[in-house]
Amino acid sequence: MINPKAKTAVKNTLIYLTLTTFALFFVIPFLWILSTSLKGNEQIFVIPPQWIPSTFMWDNYAKVFERIPFLLYVKNSVFISLIVITGTVLSSSIVAYSFACLNWPGRNALFVVVLASMMLPMQVTMIPVFVIFKEIGWLNSFKPLTLPAFLGGGAFNIFLLRQFFLSIPRDLLDSARIDGCSEFRIYWNIVLPNAKPALATVSILTFMFTWNDFLGPLIYLSDQAKGTIALGLGMFVGQYVTEWSLLMAASMLMMLPMLIIFFVFQKYFIQGFIMSGLKD
């Protein structure tokens, strides 16, 4: 018989080996992007590739700002994201409160509609919605990208917050009601403060989605000055196909806020996904 201690040691070594292999697979591309973003053209097209550029071309990052109005795009993206987050958090939480904490006729039936609407592919509604925005003269503005967030904030977020609100003790709400609190006060002063982690999760997921959204801006924004960062990067590919160092520098810049947010709010990321993956 093999001694169990040795068996554990072998097992652990194997585990670490696998973990490390995967870690390399996941991390090396980042190093490669970083390395490319700091190279000059003559260093990029070298076989075999150099990992550490012979001279660091920090210039590439400056060039990104020259070639496309990068700052303006960042500004637009931040602006859109902030409004969408505000709208989503406010409206999805109040709707979720209604579905989770209030009794009204037809509630369960409508909640099924909420869930079902998640399955509706946006392609089906995309064209008529485009026509609606055309009719009210909102094309080529940020309105189609931002204002709908105030109308429900997305079925998925309603679902996620409802699940969380259900876990808030009923007694807390009922005693407030007996004290004569209005439902809005209960929602605003009791439920929202208790749901901070869930709201943070919704905000972060919303930010990630909005920051990366490509199709929305692609359809609605035609003015160059109204571009978002995702759109800008997408168009950059078309125009400067082989200026890889600039493309990688632009990609690094676009990834940066997401990476920072990830490292700061790790906890909420993990929570958000676990909550959304609930068994039912």
Add this chain to the structure above:
Amino acid sequence: MILAMGIFLFMPSDKAPDDGKIRLKYWMVSAMLEAPFHITEFNKTHKNIFIERTPLPWNEHEKKILTSILSDNPPDLIFLVTPVAKWATRLALTPLDEYIKRDNFDSTIFFPALWEEMKFKNNIYALPLYSNSYAFFYNKRLFREAGLDPEKPPRTWDELLEYSAKLTKRDAKGNYTQMGFIPTYGNVHTSVIMAWERGAQMLINDGTKVSLANQPTIDAFKWMADYYEQYNVKDVSSFQAGFGFAEQQGFVAEKLAMMVLDNSFPDQINHYNKNLEFGVAEIPTFEGFEPVSFSGSWWFAIPRGAKNKEAAWELMKFAVQKNIQLTEAEKQRELLFPSNSSAANDPAFLALNPSNKIFTNLIGHSKTPTIVPLAHDVFWREYIGAQERVIHKLQSPAEALKQAEKIIQMHLDETIEYDNYVRSKVLVN
């Protein structure tokens, strides 16, 4: 609170200086970095109008312009290269007939072929501003290295194949390091030119019938298939994946010895690779056939719903004058060819660049890439798709072209039907 402050901070601002001038929004689909001369000069000479130029990148430009028209906030003037008819059938342009009549505008100043393209259903919708014309470029240094006479470019496609073999090099692993000619690289489709040279008519019956599966085009596709059989599609694609724009363009980087390029290239080569020693000649043809070239027209037009139509028309008339086009030609680096024929034939223009004479002569016997105006995108998508299928040996030339012809025809029929329907229901213009 913080969110609200953030939103305020990042609020986009639309501020235009208020100086009482008409602000003319002019969208140009081109890679020109600096404002062309006709704009700067117009701004200088017209005190009541100020032109705001916006360069539009090629990607998605059509969607951008159409959405701006849909949102009732179009530019006052657009500068484009795609078929006028396509825009006109969508009711996206303002007809110019009234302006032309009122001001007795003389349309004979343009090359006749360019002017013809500005019409759709008895109306004029645009004025040509430039044309771009294509010729055959070859690398004299690489010719010498391969033991070819640098003053004798190939005259026929058979000669080109011979030259190409001599100009192609591989490394130890068998990868290409230099090639003579890649018939599908660049904006021009060599096969279309070959088909034209042998007399192909691709749109017949008054513009209602597409004819692609004709013998000259089938033969041109066979030539393509043979070429790629010989050079291997995968190897060529892999080599071509290393090309890019500007100094990495295949011909400019001297990785490719021969190529069909437009009249902006002498300047581009000067700019990105001064040491490149090149020659310009007519595009090769087949034994016993006249050579044909390719030239597209760049035009400008007033979108439907534009706010400053008079000012836009003012600028259009101004920009196509002979002296403006001549000065523009002198000043502009990435120059497109003047649409005004007397400017293009002026000795001052011909002296600007040794190859200008070749290009001016070529416009006389060149054809437009707008082959099926009302199904332009579909035509090229299908044509290129068919060519790819032939190159990859998925279909025979005749099969591929028949398939493409059917789809283009279907699309053309629908476009015509829709156009007729709309014209029967609403008062157009």
Add this chain to the structure above:
Amino acid sequence: MINFGLNKLSKQQARTGLIFMMPWFIGFLIFGLYPMVMSVYYSLCRYDVLRIPQFIGFGNYEKLILEDPYFWTSISNTLVYTALRVPLCIIGSLLLAVLVNNAVRGVKFFRTVFFIPSIVTGVVLSVVWLWMFNPQFGLLNSFLAYMGISGPLWLLDPNWSKPSMVLMSVWSIGGGRMLVFLAALQGIPKHLYEAVDIDGGGWWAKFRNVTVPMISPVLFLWSVLEIIFSLQVFVEAYVMTQGGPLNSTMFYNLYLYNKAFNDFEMGYASALAWILMIISLIITIIQFRLSKNWVHYDGGAK
């Protein structure tokens, strides 16, 4: 008195409840129900938004089923992509979750590292991998060349383009999906594994007879979602290949986008959207039918 009070309270609550859910309801009417109805109408028309719609009955459907080769190409591309991607991603995430479920030191660090790539999505992901896939100077072929293998053309080769895009999505298997699987794994009671130990079963028996059945609801939910996502693939193809080479990455959604916003054939694109909806629905229904054979909802209770 008390009864009356409660009744009043619940009436008031019902009213407030209705008011509070209004934002969603209005949004649903404007951006859900009305567009669905209009989309049916447009799908029966020729319509380019710039001009008036022309009613043509089922013409669009007839054309796309009988005469449009790209419709079938894009369907088969999308199905192949989905069939390659979904199993690979689900199994990949599950294996990774099993791996990080081992209570070794520093495993949390690895978990974080595995998660990072999944933050990179959409355009950035596509741009970055476009460079990784470059046949001459990209990371993948440089690495393969180092190993003495001459790599494929990846996105430039019609046979490799779809597998390339699948490979790209494997980079993100350590993301949210893995975390959900991990949480599910951690919810499995220990005694179930001990029971297998007593029966003399090895790790495979544990995985096969305990792990998979216990987390089958989560696996099922995610396979339904992933299939729906995969059927809607768009950005990757738009940014990296524009549908080429030889239409091998002309996915359904890209084709739909091109029809709608390049050609402005909104009627035709609406018909395409409905067909996509029907395909998704059929696949989901089949999955629910099949799920009865392998998904166990009663697992944890015993």
